[in-house]
Structure formats: structure tokens, C-alpha cells
């Protein structure tokens with residue numbers, strides 16, 4: 027390959043692909059260290075209570091086991107995220123089912139099972155709260171017995187981890203504007219929308235292997251954890267506190283990771299600390315891998331949510347003002363909930379122009395296992411609310427869903443609800459036109475309206491329009507202060523060193539493409555260093571759709587910087603890959619090493635105010651319109667998606683095949699979120715923690731998914747690329763429920779919608795089982811409409 | 817302990833194992849063939865799929881005993897001397913493997929499918945792979961890979977599953 031042909035925008039074979047198709051890729055459970063023991067976790071059987079006693083059954087020879095208790099922790103008993111409320115091991119008090127209490131290790135995996143059964147724990151149970159509403163009620167009623175989280179030095183109040191109040195202008199001017207708009211409005215439309223928890227369901231469960239090293243006097247010198255994870259430096263940070271060691275003594279190595287989706291963002295800090303504690307105590311390397319049931323019951327899931335909208339609208343379909351109350355269920359500890367809440371709050375107003383808007387966000391504590399990161403990170407929840415609500419408004423005031431959106435879309439030069447000026451071109455009108463055309467929307471609307479008559483299969487189409495911010499929210503990127511290295515190797519190739527991880531989304535491949543293009547060399551001549559904190563700098567966590575855009579841009583800059591050095595050393599202006607290699611070799615012969623190190627520089631034009639919650643929330647947004655076509659069978663009460671079209675504007679597409687795969691995979695998860703995947707809870711415990719009864723879509727369940735891209739390069743990403751990882755999770759659920767309403771006339775405002783929900787709504791409307799009569803009632807239990815008469 | 821003899825990826829082996837040990841564990845622990853993965857341990861995900869006498873089975877549900885006298889093929893037996901099988905090549909080119917954890921099982925399921933239906937319809941592909949869960953891809957790139965593999969006939973590589 028010559029340097030002239032572009033590499034970005036082509037689809038080279040993924041870097042680690044060959045090892046994967048050969049079955050040679052080494053995931054954590056495929057690895058073993060000499061003398062390695064196995065670890066397991068003794069977990070709480072109750073949701074909330076104090077631990078009265080722990081007894082060890084006499085049938086077990088406990089001398090052969092290693093047991094770690096809170097008192098064994100050399101540093102702080104905490105898993106640190108934003109605050110230190112989350113213990114590494116429960117000490118005296120438990121706050122959710124499956125909370126870790128003790129750790130046990132043994133050389134034989136099988137021997138652990140009997141030991142786990144032989145630990146008997148007695149509790150004095152305390153009352154728990156299990157929903158957002160119960161948690162709120164405890165606060166409102168001053169019910170001290172049900173205040174399950176007291177507040178922390180990092181903010182938050184009783185039962186509430188964090189609150190945000192976001193105004194489209196100054197508080198006073200916005201409140202006045204809202205009051206006046208609600209006075210003058212032709213319609214005031216309210217709605218409540220709810221989403222359930224969702225399991226990430228990566229096919230590889232969480233797992234790690236830890237080692238602990240001591241010096242000659244027996245003091246702990248360092249720890250090393252390798253495993254399945256997204257964010258090696260998060261785990262480094264957790265280990266520094268648990269072991270009271272400096273950063274450079276806590277080494278973390280990411281191994282091949284079999285899916286993550288956010289589920290391996292914060293959780294590896296827990297399992298990684300646990301394994302390291304066992305390794306410290308037993309003096310052997312220790313592996314902990316969860317089985318599916320433990321992984322599902324005990325690890326993080328997507329936050330359940332509730333969004334309440336109240337909107338003032340004119341009769342010609344202009345949004346005049348709105349208030350949005352967005353609440354998420356954070357589970358028992360704060361973990362990442364404040365940040366999830368932040369993204370959800372900022373995305374709640376959708377891609378629309380609001381003269382006046384107020385969004386209140388709050389993350390409530392409950393006695394469920396802590397909820398955590400999952401692709402979309404709060405945005406799918408609040409976008410579900412606004413995109414269902416827009417269809418509601420349209421229906422109420424007598425416009426089509428399309429026309430209502432067209433009259434309110436944000437466009438170039440507008441400001442968003444946080445006051446961010448959209449200076450890059452935004453054309454949602456065109457996006458909507460194209461998406462509806464690609465999907466054959468108008469033709470189908472007409473056709474289905476006819477064919478549904480007298481049919482037991484009701485078909486419908488619906489869509490959702492949305493935007494998704496790439497990168498950390500607000501001042502997050504400036505705080506992360508990411509660094510990347512690009513090394514020239516003795517054989518003349520270049521090597522990327524970052525803590526950004528591959529877990530299927532294509533990190534290695536796209537970063538190597540960016541590096542190759544910047545250096546003007548072949549893709550094959552750029553390689554990727556395994557994320558090992560002993561060698562790679564902290565390029566930030568692999569989350570928030572930030573890798574392509576933020577880390578990619580850093581690699582691009584590092585490439586240009588290296589090229590400058592080599593040009594000064596004689597590399598010609600239009601070099602070939604071979605000339606590059608030759609130049610590197612002679613440079614290294616003279617200087618020994620060549621490393622190009624680049625640090626994030628916040629764009630001077632980007633400003634964010636954490637106090638007022640205003641400013642440039644994200645460096646760039648991806649824009650999208652997704653269209654779903656559904657069939658609802660009135661005999662089986664099953665809703666299925668029969669076709670899906672996803673159009674998105676993502677800057678520059680770096681690798682078309684990987685990008686399509688990302689979007690398709692996200693859409694599939696979104697379809698699961700909407701109509702298949704339900705977490706069933708009983709007193710805070712997940713009851714269906716098996717693949718047998720938690721149903722994710724199979725190859726037979728999914729429709730053809732058609733992916734379409736628009737490219738409008740963004741200056742903040744390499745060659746104009748923006749993030750795409752989370753985007754596809756946002757649109758499917760509202761698009762599908764809008765389509766179900768189009769098909770049946772029934773508005774479902776809670777996901778997931780399972781056959782029993784459809785059955786329940788149909789029968790409550792007096793629908794005879796298995797009938798096929800026309801069915802065009804508009805029934806919406808959760809929405810209140812006021813027609814304002816002047 | 818029972819002595820069990822079977823042919824695995826063309827080689828005959830005799831091993832002593834507890835008769836009810838899961839075939840999955842025999843492969844991974846006793847034979848160090850870690851290409852076969854565990855996703856659920858209850859027959860739902862297909863990550864542990866292997867071919868047993870040409871049939872696709874979930875090795876987490878198969879007791880070692882049942883492998884007595886059988887011909888087994890795992891992902892390690894799909895390629896020949898480092899040369900990718902057309903199915904593997906197509907998964908690679910079409911983006912059928914993302915995180916890769918479902919890929920070994922998915923490739924064996926594809927091999928089984930193409931043995932049965934050399935020119936499968938979309939419905940046959942969807943049904944044929946329905947026992948293999950993939951959380952990353954949404955299956956579309958996998959379908960493309962299967963369709964592409966079906967068009968390649970390579971006599972040198974044909975019948976490796978038998």
C-alpha cells in the first residue's frame with residue numbers, strides 16, 4: 027500500500043481478528059499462572075440489614091482455605107468511584123442482595139463450592155426501598171428507617187446521590203419564561219415514561235487473575251491484576267486505595283475482552299480488588315471468574331428510569347416551553363450514577379429548540395445492587411421519554427409525528443438546552459427526509475392502514491430522532507487530561523501505546539488506521555501495544571464514545587509530531603512505507619529511541635460551567651433518525667420488529683465494516699431493550715439471572731437492519747470522525763414503541779413491552795382473545811392533556 | 817475415573833476423567849483446547865458448541881462419557897496448518913467477529929449449517945444459528961459471512977468436520 031491511498035474510510039482486516047476466528051485469542055479464563063488458586067465470593071442473602079454472626083461449618087477443613095475479611099484490607103475498605111461510600115467488603119452492614127461479605131480461595135475450584143455453602147451468616151434485617159418511588163416516599167415522609175443512604179462528602183442528600191437543575195437560560199429568566207408560556211399555550215401536554223433495568227450480557231463473564239508481590243521483609247511491594255475490562259486505570263486507582271500503594275505499584279493488564287458494553291467499566295474495580303486481596307493473603311496468584319448466574323445477579327446493569335414531561339405547545343406545533351423531571355434508580359451505592367444522570371439530563375430535551383426549558387435530574391438510592399455503565403449511559407433512558415412524548419404531542423394537537431419534529435428541530439446556529447452554540451452544520455430536516463425515504467415510511471403508513479383492517483396482524487411504522495454527545499460530559503475531557511504515546515520500533519514499524527481497550531468495537535483497528543494515515547505508512551506497519559499500565563500511558567477510560575474522536579485525535583497529532591521529527595532527520599515529503607522504515611532505523615541508530623507523546627489540549631472555544639450546568643456539554647454530537655417497522659400479532663400478543671433503518675451523521679466513518687457492525691449490534695441491543703429483555707426483581711434480588719429466562723434477541727428474532735451514514739467532518743476528531751459506540755442504543759426503543767402505537771393505537775410508555783403487557787392492555791380494553799377486529803383506540807393511561815382555553 | 821477414547825480434530829486420544837465431567841471442561845482443562853468457550857453453562861448460548869460425529873452440540877451439557885468412540889471437531893480443528901478455512905476467512909473479512917467470544921461456536925455452527933445446506937436461505941441461516949448468541953454484532957455481519965462462505969467451494973478444505 028502506498029502512502030497516498032487513504033486508510034481512513036477503508037475496511038482493513040481487524041488487527042486481532044485472525045486470533046479470534048482461529049480460537050487462539052486468550053481471554054482471562056483461558057489463562058493460568060503457576061501455582062494459581064481460585065477465588066469465590068460469599069454474598070449477602072438479604073437486601074438490607076446488619077450482620078449478626080458469621081459461622082463456618084465444621085464439615086469443612088478451613089485450614090486448607092484462605093479467607094479474606096474486611097479487617098485484612100491493608101488500605102481503605104472502599105471501591106472508589108466518585109465517592110467512597112461503596113465498601114470493598116461489607117463490614118457489619120449490608121445494603122443490597124449479593125453484596126460481597128467474605129472472599130475465599132482454594133487451589134481446587136470444585137472445593138470452593140462446598141465451602142461457600144458452609145458459611146452461615148445471620149442478619150438482623152432492616153426495611154429496604156426497591157424503587158425510585160419508594161426511595162422518594164421515604165424522603166418525603168421523613169421515614170428515617172427507610173433512609174438507606176445518608177449523603178456523602180462528595181454531595182448528595184438522603185436517598186439521593188445527586189441532583190441537577192438545568193435551565194435553558196438564567197434560572198430566573200427561564201422560570202418566568204416557562205410560567206408565561208404555560209399561560210399562553212394552546213395545549214399543555216403531560217406524560218410519564220419509564221424504562222427497566224437491562225443486563226449488558228457480554229458473553230464472557232467478568233473475570234481476573236491477581237498477583238501480589240512482597241519484598242524480602244514480607245511487606246507488600248506491588249500488586250498486578252490482569253483481566254477482562256474496559257478501563258485499566260480505573261482499577262489502578264481502586265487498587266491504590268485498597269492496598270495503600272502508589273500508582274506505579276499497582277499494575278493492571280487488559281486481556282482479550284469478550285464484550286463489555288459498559289458492564290466492564292466500573293465493575294472490574296470490585297472483582298479486581300477482591301482477587302488481589304486473596305492473592306495477598308494466600309500468597310498465590312488467584313483467579314476469580316464469575317459464572318453466568320453470579321455475573322447477572324451481582325454485577326451492574328442499566329439504570330431503571332422515570333421521565334416526566336410537561337410541555338406547553340402552540341396549536342401550530344411550536345414547543346413553547348417544557349419542564350422535564352428525570353429520575354434514575356442508582357442502586358445501593360453511588361458508583362457512577364451521578365455521571366449517568368448527567369448524560370441523561372443533558373440528552374433529555376432531544377434535538378429540539380426550546381425557548382424555555384428546565385430539566386431536573388436526580389439519582390435515587392435503592393437496595394438493589396448498584397446500577398452502572400451500559401452503552402448510552404443515561405441517554406437511552408431520557409431519549410426514550412422525549413421521543414415517545416413527541417409522538418404524544420403530535421397526536422394530541424393533530425400533526426403528524428414528522429411535521430411536529432420538523433417544526434422544532436435544532437439547526438446550525440441554534441443553541442442547545444445547555445446553551446451550546448451549534449456551529450458545525452446540522453441538518454435534521456434532511457436526515458429525517460432521507461431516513462423516512464430509505465425506510466419507505468410514507469408508503470408503508472398508507473399500506474398498513476389498509477392491510478391492518480380486519481387482520482389479526484397489525485403492522486406499523488415509527489421513528490425516533492436524536493443526538494448523542496461524544497466524549498466526556500462538560501469539563502470531563504479537560505480533567506481526564508489524556509496522554510498517548512506513539513513509538514517507532516527498531517524494525518521501522520510504529521506502535522500505539524494507550525490505555526484504550528479493545529472489546530470488540532474495533533479500538534485497535536481504527537486507532538492503527540488513524541496512526542497509519544497520519545504517518546503516511548501502511549496499516550500493517552502500525553501495531554497496538556496490549557493495554558498494560560506498566561507501559562501504556564493513561565489515555566482515559568474506554569467509554570462515552572470518546573475513543574475514535576478524542577483518543578483518535580491524539581494519535582493523529584502524535585503521528586504528525588513524529589513525522590516532523592523524521593522530516594527533520596531527512597525523510598522526504600512524499601515518503602513510501604519503506605522509506606519511512608529506513609528513516610526510523612537510521613534515526614534510532616543515532617538517537618536510541620523515538621517516542622511521540624501527546625497530551626489532550628482542551629479546545630479554547632469550549633466552555634463548560636459545572637455549577638450552573640451550562641455551556642458546551644460535548645465537543646461534538648452524532649445526529650440520527652431511526653425508523654422501525656413492527657408487526658403485532660393479536661393472537662399471540664407478540665410484537666416483532668420486521669425491518670429497521672438506522673441513519674446517522676457521525677463525522678467521518680473510519681472503517682465502514684466495523685462502523686456498520688457497531689450500529690447493528692447496538693440496534694439489536696436496543697430491540698432487546700424495547701421488547702425482549704426484562705429484569706425481574708424481588709426485594710432487590712434479580713430473579714431471572716440466567717440466559718434461560720432473561721431473553722436477548724437471537725439470530726431468528728432480528729429483522730434486516732439497514733445502516734445508512736451521512737458524513738459531516740468535525741474538527742475535534744481525526745479526519746473529522748465523531749463517536750458512534752453508544753448512539754445506536756438511543757433510538758430503537760422509542761422508534762419501536764412509536765411503531766407499536768401506529769400499529770395498534772395503543773400507547774405503551776414503559777419498556778420493555780412483553781407479550782403479557784400487550785395481553786393486559788388489550789384485555790383491559792375489552793378485546794376478545796384472538797380477535798381480528800379493527801382496533802384503533804387511542805388509549806394512553808399515563809398521559810394527561812389540558813386544552814387551554816384562553 | 818473412566819478411560820475414554822475419542823478422535824479430536826483428527827487425532828485419537830485416550831484420557832482418564834470422571835465420566836460425568838463436562839465435555840467442555842475436558843476440552844479446556846485436560847486437552848488445553850481453550851478455543852471452546854463457556855458463556856452460560858446451561859445450554860443457552862452456544863459459545864461451547866463443538867461438532868460431535870458431525871452434530872452440533874453444546875459441550876457444557878455433554879458428559880465426557882458420551883464422547884467415547886466419537887469424532888470431535890473444535891475450533892482448533894477448523895483451520896488446516898495455519899490456513900484459515902473459508903468460513904473463518906469470511907468471518908474475518910465481513911466483520912463477523914467483534915469481541916470474538918462467540919466466534920468459535922458460531923463458526924462451528926456455520927460449518928454444521930453449510931454441511932446441511934450448502935446454499936442456505938436467509939431463513940435457514942437465521943434458524944441454523946439461533947442457538948448461538950452474539951451480543952456484539954446484531955448478527956448481520958455474521959449472516960453476510962455465512963452467505964459469502966457458502967459461495968466458496970474449496971475441495972481441499974471440504975469435509976473437515978466429518
Ligand code: FES
Nearest residue numbers: 855856857862876
Ligand atoms: S456455555 Fe454451553 S451453551 Fe452456553
Ligand code: FES
Nearest residue numbers: 915918950951952
Ligand atoms: S462477537 Fe462478541 S458476542 Fe459475538
